[in-house]
Amino acid sequence: MATDTVRALLEEAFPGAEVNVLDRTGGGDHFHVTVSSDAFDGLSLVEQHRLVNRALAAPLADGTIHELRITTKKGSR
Amino acid sequence: MTLRDQIKQVIDDEPVAIFMKGTPERPACGNSLRALQALWQAGAPITAVDILPDPQIRQELSALTDWPTIPQVFVKGELLGGADITEELFASGDLGRKLDDALGAEREQVVKTVAVATTTA
Numbered sequence: 272m273a274t275d276t277v278r279a280l281l282e283e284a285f286p287g288a289e290v291n292v293l294d295r296t297g298g299g300d301h302f303h304v305t306v307s308s309d310a311f312d313g314l315s316l317v318e319q320h321r322l323v324n325r326a327l328a329a330p331l332a333d334g335t336i337h338e339l340r341i342t343t344k345k346g347s348r
Numbered sequence: 349m350t351l352r353d354q355i356k357q358v359i360d361d362e363p364v365a366i367f368m369k370g371t372p373e374r375p376a377c378g379n380s381l382r383a384l385q386a387l388w389q390a391g392a393p394i395t396a397v398d399i400l401p402d403p404q405i406r407q408e409l410s411a412l413t414d415w416p417t418i419p420q421v422f423v424k425g426e427l428l429g430g431a432d433i434t435e436e437l438f439a440s441g442d443l444g445r446k447l448d449d450a451l452g453a454e455r456e457q458v459v460k461t462v463a464v465a466t467t468t469a
Contacts, residue, residue: 316433324416331416341432
């Protein structure tokens with residue numbers, strides 16, 4: 272899976288967010304995503320990560336994404 | 349007891365539970381190890397469940413928690429998060445404070461592994 276595809280899914284789920292996607296191994300299945308969005312305002316870390324997991328639910332469920340690291344930040348760019 | 353009930357019982361009954369790949373003695377995944385180390389350094393008692401022996405454990409766990417990845421860490425029955433959140437909360441000091449609030453500052457740090465098993469019924 273290309274980093275651009277992951278980024279597109281996240282940008283769709285978090286309009287206006289700053290999204291960074293790192294392919295940790297170059298294999299297209301270990302990603303570290305960083306999302307800065309005001310959608311996280313007022314949410315706990317668990318709730319913030321739930322939103323990110325939900326945006327990537329399909330590739331997580333079918334194993335396309337084998338490992339996902341998540342960093343969330345409040346406030347968009 | 350169904351597999352899901354066994355999982356629920358561990359989550360509800362153990363002060364700090366981690367569902368991980370491998371065991372604390374032999375972690376089988378870097379993320380499980382990261383979460384374990386953060387818990388250990390924060391002084392948490394740890395009850396570990398290895399999800400690898402049976403794929404159904406992970407299926408039932410994720411269905412129960414609506415959380416897709418492993419590890420999953422629980423404090424007093426509540427989902428704390430995965431490896432990233434556990435590390436982040438340890439680094440900020442929030443994990444230690446949370447454990448103090450939930451379990452008291454004078455806590456015994458015991459690490460144990462419990463097994464859940466699929467029943468044929």
